[in-house]
Amino acid sequence: MSNHAPIAPDASRSTAPVLAVRGLTKRYPGVLALDGMVLEVRPREVVGLIGENGAGKSTLLKSLVGLAQPDSGSIVVRGEEVRLRGVAHAASVGIGMVFQEQSLVPNISVAENILLGAEGAGVRGGLFRWHRMAELAQVQLDKIGSAVSPRARTDSLTFAQRQMVEVAKVLALEERTAHEPVVLLDEPTSVLEREEVETLFAQVRRLRERASVVFVSHRLDEVLEISDRVYVLRNGRVVAEVDPAEVDATDLHHLLVGRESTGSHYHDDAQQEPAGDVRLSVRELQTAGCDKVSFEIRSGEVLGVAGVQGSGREELCRALFGAMPGARGQVLLDGRPLRLDSPRAAVLAGVGYVPSERRTEGVVSSMSVTENLSMAHVGTVCRGPLIDGRRERELVDTWVRRLGIRTPSGDTAIGTLSGGNQQKVVLARWMVSEGLRLLILDHPTRGLDVGAKSEVYELIRELAASGCAVLLLSDTLEEALAMSHRVLVMKDGRITACLDAPRGGKPDPVAIMEAMV
Structure with missing residues (x-):
């Protein structure tokens, strides 16, 4: 049994879902990412979402903010079916997201990132009012207790600092919509120290007073600590819905991968x-x-x-x-x-190096699995001055089999693979x-x-x-x-x-x- 005690749902609120997913299906070449996905988010609750890499979590979240268009099924927001056309459209109906792979623009200020597309009083007559921009951004930074300056260039910040700016950016949604927002948090704690995690969790609990939250994390203890309900995803479907008060991390691990968590x-x-x-x-x-x-x-x-x-x-x-x-x-x-x-x-x-920021430093998302795997050792797959395509394919096929990399083929763009499979490609690059x-x-x-x-x-x-x-x-x-x-x-x-x-x-x-x- 879990020792965690999530905040009890607000009994005064309607239990009708503020967000519902009905039979959502999404295919990519060779991959069924969502297979009839069904789940609900109720007013003023924190819903945990867990699943192995490739289970469909990222595709689901992208569908909920308009970055992916489902092939079938529906998304219902406050009782009305919507077809979300992009992040701005999602924000207009009260849905915002903190992305796992950060979405900030690096060469502009923190304030500009937080208010991007919704500058409001920060712009007058087509001109930025920089002092006012900083004030408006500071309101959001204060919500999470961040010491980051709103005037700082974003690319001067550490990864963890940028992650907190991502959170502040989504919190600005509170001032942009008449609806109680739905905030999607995709791995928001992956690079945070424990003190920063506690700050974020305090903010999630504050948010819960007037918002609904979907919390995605691979840290099972955190999901249990902060969630009211937890959905377990596998192969694009929900395989379980559990009460955090009735399970522990070992139970969740077993539901995720079908085996007990042990020292092995x-x-x-x-x-x-x-x-x-x-x-x-x-x-x-x-x-x-x-x-x-x-x-x-x-x-x-x-x-x-x-x-x-x-x-x-x-x-x-x-x-x-x-x-x-x-x-x-x-x-x-x-x-x-x-x-x-x-x-x-x-x-x-x-010497080989696997960097911490996989998307920006570890892989070239638009290039294929083959190109990403062989790029550090092109000489091993060349015949004279030209790349030998057959030799390259044989090399990649060998390592795809050896490491169990789940990809339709070596020609598949690496950006379409799950994070775990991308990381295997990066490791194989050096093991070659x-x-x-x-x-x-x-x-x-x-x-x-x-x-x-x-x-x-x-x-x-x-x-x-x-x-x-x-x-x-x-x-x-x-x-x-x-x-x-x-x-x-x-x-x-x-x-x-x-x-x-x-x-x-x-x-x-x-x-x-x-x-x-």
């Missing part, structure tokens, strides 16, 4: 002690965010790096891949100096190379469901067993401890602790937290 989730038995020599040696590395960082990784070792947002761990990863201009220090890979001036030099030396010596994983399971995470963990174990060294940044401390042989802790750009994490002897999380903060 992290493939603990596959953790082997690294027997190789030092693969990477870092001495006095300095760059923006890192101050004289020194450590070593052995062949076959998974080294976790723990730290809060701004601790310097993300900058460390980017510096080692040659993506931080001005980085300096002594870095040796198998005893030879590793150039820090370009990603190309890192790749040629046998026989010369891979170090793989840097920056939050490799971010936004993935429990099943896809387990598959990624298995791949990490295989890579380590093959002798590859792995530098791992995790979304959770639990993941870092479970997957690593050792854990480095960073704070303010420096390493504050290094703890052994052998199988059966993981360190106390409290000790790590103390070193982090």
